[in-house]
Amino acid sequence: MDFQDTIEFLTKFRWVYDFPLTFFIGLRVWEQMPHEVEADRCSTYVPKSTYVPRSSRDPQPSKAAFPLHVLQWLDVLTKASIKELNNIPFGKFSPEWPMTLKDFITQVVSLPINRDLSLNLESIELKSSHKKGMSPKKIHEVSFMSGVVHKLCVKNKCVDVIDVGSGLVRIHWKYRRLCSMEFQGYLSIALSEQFGYNMLGLESVQSRSHGASDRASTHSSAFSAVEFELADTEESHASFSELIRSHSAKNNWCMMGLHCCGDLTPTMLRVFVQSPNIRCLAVLSCCYHRMSYTQFPMSEKLQKDMSAGQWAASTFALRLAAQETRTRWQNQNYDQHEYHSKNVAFRSLVELSGLKLDKRHRKIARPSHFTSFEVYLDNLLQRTKLPEEDVDCCRNILQDLYKQHEECLSYVEPFTCLQVAIQPVLESLIIQDRLMFLREQPGIYAEVVPIFDENISPRNLAILAWKEAM
Numbered sequence: 001m002d003f004q005d006t007i008e009f010l011t012k013f014r015w016v017y018d019f020p021l022t023f024f025i026g027l028r029v030w031e032q033m034p035h036e037v038e039a040d041r042c043s044t045y046v047p048k049s050t051y052v053p054r055s056s057r058d059p060q061p062s063k064a065a066f067p068l069h070v071l072q073w074l075d076v077l078t079k080a081s082i083k084e085l086n087n088i089p090f091g092k093f094s095p096e097w098p099m100t101l102k103d104f105i106t107q108v109v110s111l112p113i114n115r116d117l118s119l120n121l122e123s124i125e126l127k128s129s130h131k132k133g134m135s136p137k138k139i140h141e142v143s144f145m146s147g148v149v150h151k152l153c154v155k156n157k158c159v160d161v162i163d164v165g166s167g168l169v170r171i172h173w174k175y176r177r178l179c180s181m182e183f184q185g186y187l188s189i190a191l192s193e194q195f196g197y198n199m200l201g202l203e204s205v206q207s208r209s210h211g212a213s214d215r216a217s218t219h220s221s222a223f224s225a226v227e228f229e230l231a232d233t234e235e236s237h238a239s240f241s242e243l244i245r246s247h248s249a250k251n252n253w254c255m256m257g258l259h260c261c262g263d264l265t266p267t268m269l270r271v272f273v274q275s276p277n278i279r280c281l282a283v284l285s286c287c288y289h290r291m292s293y294t295q296f297p298m299s300e301k302l303q304k305d306m307s308a309g310q311w312a313a314s315t316f317a318l319r320l321a322a323q324e325t326r327t328r329w330q331n332q333n334y335d336q337h338e339y340h341s342k343n344v345a346f347r348s349l350v351e352l353s354g355l356k357l358d359k360r361h362r363k364i365a366r367p368s369h370f371t372s373f374e375v376y377l378d379n380l381l382q383r384t385k386l387p388e389e390d391v392d393c394c395r396n397i398l399q400d401l402y403k404q405h406e407e408c409l410s411y412v413e414p415f416t417c418l419q420v421a422i423q424p425v426l427e428s429l430i431i432q433d434r435l436m437f438l439r440e441q442p443g444i445y446a447e448v449v450p451i452f453d454e455n456i457s458p459r460n461l462a463i464l465a466w467k468e469a470m
C-alpha cells in the first residue's frame, strides 16, 4: 500500500478542504482555484463566455480572449449544469475543461478504496420481532453486519462476541435503587437469537430511565450489557481482559463495533492486537474528527509518508472525511443545491459581519427561512434577541454585505462539489492507515470490505481482521 500519491494530492489540494465553511466568503476561497499556463489553455480550453471564433484576420487567440483566466476552474464549474456537477465526483468531465481540473477529477476516483457493496456477502433475514423499532437503515446494517460477523466467527471458531459501543445503556431505578439495566443492542440480539452467540455489549454511556422498557424482556437472547469505557491505557486493557475472562472461560472471542466514533476504533484495534483471546475483529467507524491527534496516523508507514510529505490532517480534513459520500450528492436536485448554497453563503455573511451567535442560535434557521436573505435576516434578528437599538444597525450591515457578495452564492456549489469529490480520498486514507497498522503486526491478517450499500449507510467500509491459527 502506497500513501505517497494520496499525500501529494492532498497537499496540492489543501485549499479545497482546509478551512471552516463559515469563512467561505471571508477567506474568498474560490480565488484559490487554479488557472492554467497559457500554452495549455490555448490548446485545451477556451471559456465559453468569452469564446472568440478564429478567423483568417485573427488566426491566433488574443489575450482578450481569456479575460477570466484567473478564475478558470470557477468559470467552468459555475457554468456546469447540475447533472455535470453531480457527476464530477464520479470521474465525469467534459473534454474541453482545463487539464488541471480533469487531472483532479481523475485522481479523486482513482485514489480511494472502492465502496460498492461487496457481492459475496450474505445478509440475514431478520425476524419481524427484531425489526420492531428499527429504521430501514438499521435493518440494512444489522442484516449485513450479522452475516459478516457470523462468517468471521465460523472461520475463527468463536462463540463469544463482544459488541463495543453497543448502544445506549438504560438503567431503571425504583425508589432510588438500581432495578434493572438493558441496552439497545440490535446487532447483539440478532447475533444471539439467530446464531446462538454469547453476546457481551460494552457501552460507556448510561441514560437513566424510570419507565420500563420492553425491548430486553421481549427477547430471551444470551446477551449481557456492561457499562465500560474502553480506553487506550494499561489499566483499561487489564480491566477489559478481566471482564472477558469473567464472562467466558473459553478463549476465542470476536470483537465487533458498528459506528465506532472518535477514538473508539483505534482503541479497539490496539486492544485486539494486544489481547490473545480476541481472535477476530469487525469494525466500522464514524466521526473521525472526534479522534485525538495521537490516534492518526496509526501505522508506521503512513507516519513516515506524512512526515516526508509534510502533510498533517487538520480537524477540517477529518470532518470532511466523516461527511456524506458522493452518492447522495449525485441525486441532488436544483432546490437542494440552492438551499445548500444559501445556507453556506448566509451563514458565511453572518460570520463576516462579526455578529456573534451563541450556541443556541447557531442552528436557528429552518429551510423555510432561506426563501430570501430578507426572510433569513428577519428570523435571525428576531431570535438573537439583540437590543432594539442594535437590530437596525445589524440589519444594515448584513444587507450591505449581501449586496457586496451576492455573486458568491453561485460559487458555493462548485466548491462543495470539489469537497464532495475529495471526501472519499480523505476517508480512504484514514481507513487504509488502520488497515496498514494491523498488517504491520505479526500474525494478523486484515482487509477492508464495503459491507453496506453506500446509499443507505455512507460509512460502509468495514475493517475485518483475524489472527493466525494457534
Ligand SMILES: C[S@@+](CC[C@H](N)C(=O)[O-])C[C@H]1O[C@@H](n2cnc3c(N)ncnc32)[C@H](O)[C@@H]1O
Pocket (backbone or CB within 6 Å): 164, 165, 166, 167, 168, 202, 203, 204, 205, 228, 229, 230, 231, 257, 258, 259, 260, 261, 264
Ligand atoms: C455512534 S454510537 C453506535 C451505537 C451502536 N453500535 C449502533 O450502531 O447503533 C457509538 C456508541 O459507542 C459508545 N462509545 C464511544 N466510545 C466508547 C468507549 N471508549 N467505550 C465504550 N463505548 C463507547 C458511545 O457511547 C455510543 O453509544
